[in-house]
Amino acid sequence: MHYDLLIRNAHLHRQQELVDIAVKDGYFASIAQSDQGTINLAPTTSATREIDVGGRLVMPPFIDAHVHLDAVLTVGQPRYNTTGTLLEGIQIWSTRKASLSREDVKRRALEAIRWEVAQGTLHIRSHVDVCDPNLTALRALLELREEVRDICHLQLVAFPQDGIFSFPNGPQLMRRALELGCDLVGGIPHYEWTRDMGVEDVHYAFALAKEFNRDIDCHCDETDDPLSRFSEVMAADTLQQGWQGRVTASHCTAMHSYDNAYAFKLIGLLAQAQIHVVANPFDNVVLQGRFDSYPKRRGITRIKELVAGGVNVALGHDSIMDPWFPLGRGDMLAAAQLALLLCHLNGYEEINTVLDLITTNAAKALRIQDSYGIEEGKPADFLVLDAPNAFEALRLIPVRLHVFKAGREVAFTSPARSVLRRSGDNEEKTVTFHL
Numbered sequence: 001m002h003y004d005l006l007i008r009n010a011h012l013h014r015q016q017e018l019v020d021i022a023v024k025d026g027y028f029a030s031i032a033q034s035d036q037g038t039i040n041l042a043p044t045t046s047a048t049r050e051i052d053v054g055g056r057l058v059m060p061p062f063i064d065a066h067v068h069l070d071a072v073l074t075v076g077q078p079r080y081n082t083t084g085t086l087l088e089g090i091q092i093w094s095t096r097k098a099s100l101s102r103e104d105v106k107r108r109a110l111e112a113i114r115w116e117v118a119q120g121t122l123h124i125r126s127h128v129d130v131c132d133p134n135l136t137a138l139r140a141l142l143e144l145r146e147e148v149r150d151i152c153h154l155q156l157v158a159f160p161q162d163g164i165f166s167f168p169n170g171p172q173l174m175r176r177a178l179e180l181g182c183d184l185v186g187g188i189p190h191y192e193w194t195r196d197m198g199v200e201d202v203h204y205a206f207a208l209a210k211e212f213n214r215d216i217d218c219h220c221d222e223t224d225d226p227l228s229r230f231s232e233v234m235a236a237d238t239l240q241q242g243w244q245g246r247v248t249a250s251h252c253t254a255m256h257s258y259d260n261a262y263a264f265k266l267i268g269l270l271a272q273a274q275i276h277v278v279a280n281p282f283d284n285v286v287l288q289g290r291f292d293s294y295p296k297r298r299g300i301t302r303i304k305e306l307v308a309g310g311v312n313v314a315l316g317h318d319s320i321m322d323p324w325f326p327l328g329r330g331d332m333l334a335a336a337q338l339a340l341l342l343c344h345l346n347g348y349e350e351i352n353t354v355l356d357l358i359t360t361n362a363a364k365a366l367r368i369q370d371s372y373g374i375e376e377g378k379p380a381d382f383l384v385l386d387a388p389n390a391f392e393a394l395r396l397i398p399v400r401l402h403v404f405k406a407g408r409e410v411a412f413t414s415p416a417r418s419v420l421r422r423s424g425d426n427e428e429k430t431v432t433f434h435l
């Protein structure tokens, strides 16, 4: 058998034995246990290209389940956020939003996508602000969604940044966004002027989702206010409308501040409704806790308890150099490391589960699991990390040596090399950062 590509001596997450992976016509053709460096697939196996990855970790692609591509790479425009707060970020964005053009949005979004793909993220769900009578950003990203299909799968959410009912013609703009081809319905109930309007925000998202047969992903309870309780409304609507498995609640930072009895009840309800929760550690940790003196709340949702309660949890990068989060380089592995630190997920076994948040769990949230994963017959989308396992990947944040989409290498990176020179010693020694 002649294959297009053979990956030899790959370590798959949570598997003991190394495997050899054969790719043909863009799909995983065969996966078999490595036999001391000899492909175990068939005696006559050959391939156009062979890569011996020497026991390194081979993963399905990373997934960014929540980002705002319309706002990426606008940091400093027209000015930097001096307080670092959510409110000042919204003020700066409202100014910057007025100068958006199709070319501006596409150029910045494409650059951020290039950063993400180079680091192994091949699926991105982006919220797009539709509180704009011209829907400029949405029209730009709908075009880009098609133009980047060779490197990335993009889902777009109609996101009412300024509210559905607290913004002029908000419902009409949401509807228009779906008519134009937006993939998902969004919402922002906690940001509406009143609690009642927030409930209506959720109900409206479900009505649109049913009418257009779309999934839902609402920004929900992104506040430290322990009385912000719209996740329960999303769960109730999901159960009543039969939308189980099709609904994501993003951020849910108020859960950090709920009393434990209510959080326990809510987590059970979210699990029953099969709601996916997406946490965004970069933004959550800098934007929440801003009204606290000390102690300061971390503001991220209860990832550990949600996972333990049977809720599917994924992660997003949320911002990349925008008015809300000035840093970032589009690396989901860095987001996962931060979630590990903030949510006390540093138990030895827990570290393994952290990688699920940016891979298999996120695939369920994006509902792409049927074509996702390193299994025979599925599209050959995968990456090779310069680390032997999940523990080392999350410790080192190593480069992604190779990134493949449908069997085609879409990105590669050479690892950096550090060399140490001792005084009086002419010998240069490489520093490996390994035990």
Ligand code: FE2
Residues within 6 Å of the ligand: 066, 067, 068, 127, 219, 250, 318
């Ligand atoms: Fe967001």
